[in-house]
Amino acid sequence: MKLFNNTKIAFSLKSDSELERAFFLFKLIQSQPMVKIGTAVTNFALKANLPVEGLIRSTVFDHFCGGVTEEDCSINIEKMHKYGVHSVLDYSVEGKETEEQFDLVKGKTLKNIEFAKEKGAIPFVVFKPTGVGRFSLYQKITEGEALSSNEKSEWITVMNRFDEICSKASEYDVPVLIDAEESWMQGAADILVEELMEKYNTQKAIVFNTLQMYRHDRMNYLIGLHQRARQKNYHIGLKIVRGAYMEKERGRAEEKGYPSPICIDKKATDDNYNKAIDYMMIHQKIALFAGTHNEESSYLLIDLAKKHKIKPSDDRLWFGQLYGMSDHISLNLAKEGYNTAKYVPFGPVRDVMPYLIRRAEENTSVEGQTSRELNLITEERIRRKLK
Numbered sequence: 001m002k003l004f005n006n007t008k009i010a011f012s013l014k015s016d017s018e019l020e021r022a023f024f025l026f027k028l029i030q031s032q033p034m035v036k037i038g039t040a041v042t043n044f045a046l047k048a049n050l051p052v053e054g055l056i057r058s059t060v061f062d063h064f065c066g067g068v069t070e071e072d073c074s075i076n077i078e079k080m081h082k083y084g085v086h087s088v089l090d091y092s093v094e095g096k097e098t099e100e101q102f103d104l105v106k107g108k109t110l111k112n113i114e115f116a117k118e119k120g121a122i123p124f125v126v127f128k129p130t131g132v133g134r135f136s137l138y139q140k141i142t143e144g145e146a147l148s149s150n151e152k153s154e155w156i157t158v159m160n161r162f163d164e165i166c167s168k169a170s171e172y173d174v175p176v177l178i179d180a181e182e183s184w185m186q187g188a189a190d191i192l193v194e195e196l197m198e199k200y201n202t203q204k205a206i207v208f209n210t211l212q213m214y215r216h217d218r219m220n221y222l223i224g225l226h227q228r229a230r231q232k233n234y235h236i237g238l239k240i241v242r243g244a245y246m247e248k249e250r251g252r253a254e255e256k257g258y259p260s261p262i263c264i265d266k267k268a269t270d271d272n273y274n275k276a277i278d279y280m281m282i283h284q285k286i287a288l289f290a291g292t293h294n295e296e297s298s299y300l301l302i303d304l305a306k307k308h309k310i311k312p313s314d315d316r317l318w319f320g321q322l323y324g325m326s327d328h329i330s331l332n333l334a335k336e337g338y339n340t341a342k343y344v345p346f347g348p349v350r351d352v353m354p355y356l357i358r359r360a361e362e363n364t365s366v367e368g369q370t371s372r373e374l375n376l377i378t379e380e381r382i383r384r385k386l387k
Contacts, residue, residue: 084334133158205237205287212243
């Protein structure tokens with residue numbers, strides 16, 4: 001039997017009622033029209049201040065999020081850690097653009113570093129570039145537009161927020177994952193994160209950038225980054241993912257008349273992803289956080305680790321999945337002793353809804369993802385005689 005087919009281990013964390021809720025949710029997510037209707041109804045209910053937060057909390061929120069606060073997540077964090085699965089706390093409030101909010105995210109991230117230092121269950125912290133700075137500012141810099149004097153001052157503040165987080169991460173020896181976002185703002189973030197890698201990754205990888213491998217230019221970026229890191233003698237930390245903004249990327253490219261940055265099809269994306277992890281496993285002084293729900297890429301990475309004599313517990317290699325998804329990968333990898341972590345989103349129910357809606361929409365657009373979840377849940381329901 002293949003490693004990821006063991007549903008008893010995969011769903012060992014879930015009670016019968018939690019398994020039934022998962023079955024219900026993935027059934028809904030499987031239907032694109034239902035996701036669209038559900039999204040519209042939810043947005044309307046929240047804007048109209050209808051009392052729906054309790055319903056959201058008991059269904060989709062509790063399945064895909066760890067809690068409302070860091071402390072609220074503790075029960076789920078400890079529960080997973082007993083089975084060898086670590087947690088990456090992700091303050092998943094999106095779409096806010098005030099200085100007050102940016103400082104709040106910075107403060108949350110600094111607090112998460114302290115929280116992680118105290119808990120062996122939390123090996124990384126994470127934040128998004130647009131959590132600490134305006135999207136349009138990153139975009140202007142990425143597109144090479146001149147900044148006004150106020151914008152130059154604003155960018156210095158953004159850089160200082162990044163540096164404060166990375167400095168504390170280095171001091172506390174807690175690596176920080178910096179997420180990737182849309183291609184038309186990512187260039188500015190790449191430059192900034194690379195500078196911080198050079199500054200803080202002198203002994204090991206503390207600062208991690210994220211490469212979205214559905215972008216066909218990312219393999220060349222990886223090779224170039226590696227060459228620069230070798231010249232300047234610092235370690236590279238990278239989270240490698242397929243990507244989360246495919247429909248938006250293709251739509252914007254079509255609307256504005258430029259070539260799409262996205263690979264031509266899923267196979268090209270899969271090949272690009274697998275090339276990246278192969279490259280990273282070959283070379284020294286590179287740490288890899290492989291964010292993937294893809295079984296074949298996970299099996300490949302297991303084989304590559306064995307080939308290059310990298311132990312399952314080596315800090316340079318981590319597997320990561322999202323909370324509420326791909327438990328068959330996470331739990332079975334952890335059972336075999338591999339470094340495995342779940343991204344655990346948290347935040348106020350109302351503020352986390354944009355993240356949850358994006359997650360549902362992404363699931364409907366990724367071919368086979370939801371049906372695989374459903375098939376495994378169905379197998380486990382039969383095993384438990386729930387069906």
